[in-house]
Amino acid sequence: MRVRVDAQRCQGQNRCYALAPEVFDVDDLGQALVIATGSIPQSLEARVRLAAANCPERAITVSDDD
Numbered sequence: 001m002r003v004r005v006d007a008q009r010c011q012g013q014n015r016c017y018a019l020a021p022e023v024f025d026v027d028d029l030g031q032a033l034v035i036a037t038g039s040i041p042q043s044l045e046a047r048v049r050l051a052a053a054n055c056p057e058r059a060i061t062v063s064d065d066d
């Protein structure tokens with residue numbers, strides 16, 4: 001799984017960070033960013049999908065590995 005955050009959509013509610021801090025962080029302006037590099041470990045996939053489903057701005061996109 002790959003994940004990315006659309007900076008244009010993110011409004012900084014931090015739900016993603018609360019659900020999966022191993023994958024998401026928030027910068028000084030409250031903007032979410034993906035800190036995980038490469039493919040998301042399988043053990044974190046469920047929480048990443050939950051974060052994407054709970055992002056009120058629909059700013060998180062998940063996709064399968066190539």
Ligand code: SF4
Pocket residue numbers: 005009010011012013014015016017030031032054055056057058059060
């Ligand atoms: S949950 Fe969505 S809007 Fe909130 S910080 Fe994360 S990506 Fe941004």
